Amino acid sequence: MRVYFATGNEGKFREAEEVLSRYGIEVEMVDLDYPEIQSDSLEEIAVWGVRWCVERLMEPVFVEDSGLFVDALNGFPGPYSAYVFDTIGNEGILKLMEGVEDRSARFLSVVAFCEPGGKPVTFTGEVRGRIAEEERGEEGFGFDPIFVPEGDRRTFAEMGVQEKCKISHRTRALERFAEWLVARRGR
Amino acid sequence: MRVYFATGNEGKFREAEEVLSRYGIEVEMVDLDYPEIQSDSLEEIAVWGVRWCVERLMEPVFVEDSGLFVDALNGFPGPYSAYVFDTIGNEGILKLMEGVEDRSARFLSVVAFCEPGGKPVTFTGEVRGRIAEEERGEEGFGFDPIFVPEGDRRTFAEMGVQEKCKISHRTRALERFAEWLVARRGR
Numbered sequence: 137m138r139v140y141f142a143t144g145n146e147g148k149f150r151e152a153e154e155v156l157s158r159y160g161i162e163v164e165m166v167d168l169d170y171p172e173i174q175s176d177s178l179e180e181i182a183v184w185g186v187r188w189c190v191e192r193l194m195e196p197v198f199v200e201d202s203g204l205f206v207d208a209l210n211g212f213p214g215p216y217s218a219y220v221f222d223t224i225g226n227e228g229i230l231k232l233m234e235g236v237e238d239r240s241a242r243f244l245s246v247v248a249f250c251e252p253g254g255k256p257v258t259f260t261g262e263v264r265g266r267i268a269e270e271e272r273g274e275e276g277f278g279f280d281p282i283f284v285p286e287g288d289r290r291t292f293a294e295m296g297v298q299e300k301c302k303i304s305h306r307t308r309a310l311e312r313f314a315e316w317l318v319a320r321r322g323r
Numbered sequence: 324m325r326v327y328f329a330t331g332n333e334g335k336f337r338e339a340e341e342v343l344s345r346y347g348i349e350v351e352m353v354d355l356d357y358p359e360i361q362s363d364s365l366e367e368i369a370v371w372g373v374r375w376c377v378e379r380l381m382e383p384v385f386v387e388d389s390g391l392f393v394d395a396l397n398g399f400p401g402p403y404s405a406y407v408f409d410t411i412g413n414e415g416i417l418k419l420m421e422g423v424e425d426r427s428a429r430f431l432s433v434v435a436f437c438e439p440g441g442k443p444v445t446f447t448g449e450v451r452g453r454i455a456e457e458e459r460g461e462e463g464f465g466f467d468p469i470f471v472p473e474g475d476r477r478t479f480a481e482m483g484v485q486e487k488c489k490i491s492h493r494t495r496a497l498e499r500f501a502e503w504l505v506a507r508r509g510r
Binding site: 171172173174176181184209210211212214215216219220222223224228231232234 | 361396398411419
């Protein structure tokens with residue numbers, strides 16, 4: 137079976153291709169540049185986006201949205217992680233966390249899938265962890281240098297991309313999506 | 324003449340009514356709950372929103388979006404001011420500005436107007452100023468306690484609402500919009 141992934145991000149696409157191919161699912165990239173709405177819920181943003189995409193593409197399509205949610209900052213930067221990274225960066229998050237004891241945070245990813253005439257379905261992946269005291273590592277991108285996943289002492293940016301992908305929020309969401317597709321096909 | 328203001332915010336509506344009535348323009352509130360897209364441009368957000376509104380309402384309608392743009396933070400929190408206020412608040416902005424010399428900032432407001440079958444038109448209002456060293460004042464809302472407009476020593480929250488409205492970014496954008504409506508009617 138074949139599904140479309142609406143994204144302009146080559147890296148994300150390759151990650152999805154890698155995961156979905158393990159389940160025998162073909163994926164094609166389609167750069168629809170769909171609107172992302174403002175909301176504090178990644179689910180709402182993804183569902184809105186995939187509805188927009190399926191109406192135009194008229195093919196089975198999914199979108200993916202993700203963000204870093206810091207507990208002590210009431211979930212900030214959350215759905216606006218990309219914008220916050222571009223403006224105040226890792227440095228800004230570290231400054232906001234100065235003197236803050238509770239450094240717990242999580243990376244969240246939501247995949248929303250929809251078929252023509254159908255209702256959107258969502259799949260969530262999460263990695264819990266904490267905000268490091270300083271930036272460490274050169275791999276990955278975005279907030280990777282300040283995020284230490286649970287059960288490890290290294291930041292995401294200190295791991296190789298493949299090692300990070302094994303435990304990443306996005307991989308988990310994509311795997312749940314793939315399992316659902318496969319189970320449905322079997323019915 | 325009569326126009327619709329798509330907003331769920333009573334305070335904003337009363338401000339608009341006060342400004343537009345001075346120009347003989349009737350305004351009616353309509354709570355369409357239109358989607359706001361993610362963008363670093365208030366114009367793009369407002370234009371997208373008003374297009375959505377006019378397609379559904381089929382009446383002349385405007386929307387208004389505003390934000391605080393801090394120069395030293397690359398424009399942050401900008402279009403996401405409401406979300407940033409709800410999560411890290413004035414305290415968060417002050418922390419990000421600790422030890423920062425350039426405290427210049429501006430409040431920006433964009434009004435986007437559209438008629439059925441027409442193209443959206445936008446009007447901008449701006450107030451330049453700086454980020455205070457600490458929160459001061461009880462009036463207003465949002466980032467008002469940390470914003471000192473140019474030519475004053477008080478924060479917006481230390482002024483009465485009426486005094487603030489006289490110089491506010493929103494009033495300026497609304498006045499430009501009203502002047503345009505009146506000039507157009509005269510043609």
